Amino acid sequence: xxxxxxxxxxxxxxxxxxxxxxxxxxxxxxxxxxxxxxxxxxxxxxxxxxxxxxxxxxxxxxxxxxxxxxxxxxxxxxxxxxxxxxxxxxxxxxxxxxxxxxxxxxxxxxxxxxxxxxxxxxxxxxxxxxxxxxxxxxxxxxxxxxxxxxxxxxxxxxxxxxxxxxxxxxxxxxxxxxxxxxxxxxxxxxxxxxxxxxxxxxxxxxxxxxxxxxxxxxxxxxx
Numbered sequence: 001x002x003x004x005x006x007x008x009x010x011x012x013x014x015x016x017x018x019x020x021x022x023x024x025x026x027x028x029x030x031x032x033x034x035x036x037x038x039x040x041x042x043x044x045x046x047x048x049x050x051x052x053x054x055x056x057x058x059x060x061x062x063x064x065x066x067x068x069x070x071x072x073x074x075x076x077x078x079x080x081x082x083x084x085x086x087x088x089x090x091x092x093x094x095x096x097x098x099x100x101x102x103x104x105x106x107x108x109x110x111x112x113x114x115x116x117x118x119x120x121x122x123x124x125x126x127x128x129x130x131x132x133x134x135x136x137x138x139x140x141x142x143x144x145x146x147x148x149x150x151x152x153x154x155x156x157x158x159x160x161x162x163x164x165x166x167x168x169x170x171x172x173x174x175x176x177x178x179x180x181x182x183x184x185x186x187x188x189x190x191x192x193x194x195x196x197x198x199x200x201x202x203x204x205x206x207x208x209x210x211x212x213x214x215x216x217x218x219x220x221x222x223x
Contacts, residue, residue, distance in 0.1 A: 040115060044141070058135045065139035068122065072112040072143035073150065080108035106154035112147025114140065 012023035020028070059065045084104055087093045095101070122136035168181045174192040176183070183189035 044115070059139045059142055062135065064126075064132065065135045068118070068136055068139035069143040069146065072114055072118065072140070073109075073147050076111040076114075076147075077105070077109045080111050081105050084108070102154075103158055106151060106158050109147060109151040109154055112150070113144045115144065118144075 006026065007023070010021075010023040010026055012021050014021045014024075059069060081101075081104055084095075085101070088095050095104070118140045119137055122140060123133055126132040126136060169179050171180050172178065173180055174183070174189060174196060176189070176192065180189070
């Protein structure tokens with residue numbers, strides 16, 4: 001109710017000069033808390049996930065629970081990535097030119113984070129077996145955690161790569177108005193860079209001579 005009331009009261013259209021409307025601004029502030037904390041906690045408490053040492057210990061020792069973990073971490077990732085690749089390979093669909101297949105794989109690994117549906121299917125599949133249901137719930141939680149950590153690592157690597165690309169695309173050492181990365185095959189670019197480095201080398205030689213002369217002319221301090 002509070003969310004609906006907030007949505008009705010906030011303006012969601014942008015006025016002239018605004019980068020974000022008040023509604024978008026509040027959404028960006030609230031989303032990490034709601035999607036990252038509130039929703040997962042609601043799913044855990046509403047599903048009655050009981051975490052205990054016995055349930056966690058049985059996750060990797062029983063084929064049912066191990067299958068749940070592998071299904072979340074490996075199955076979903078391979079399924080989404082494989083489906084996307086097959087669609088791009090055998091249909092008219094194609095991957096955006098700004099993306100790489102490594103990006104698709106990193107995003108696909110996020111799909112392993114599953115709570116409500118996975119917990120519901122586990123309860124329906126082993127209805128009446130309380131012990132197994134508890135172990136399935138623990139497997140879902142552990143599999144989601146592993147998938148989240150894996151996705152964080154992969155996405156962090158991709159973000160670092162794109163930041164390096166952005167830095168390279170903004171570098172214009174020869175001050176030609178064209179980023180250096182796009183001039184690597186231009187002989188004039190290399191001539192300009194050679195002239196720049198020669199001027200820098202001459203300046204450093206001049207400074208070295210000045211410092212050396214100042215050091216020679218400096219009177220020795222009394223012993």
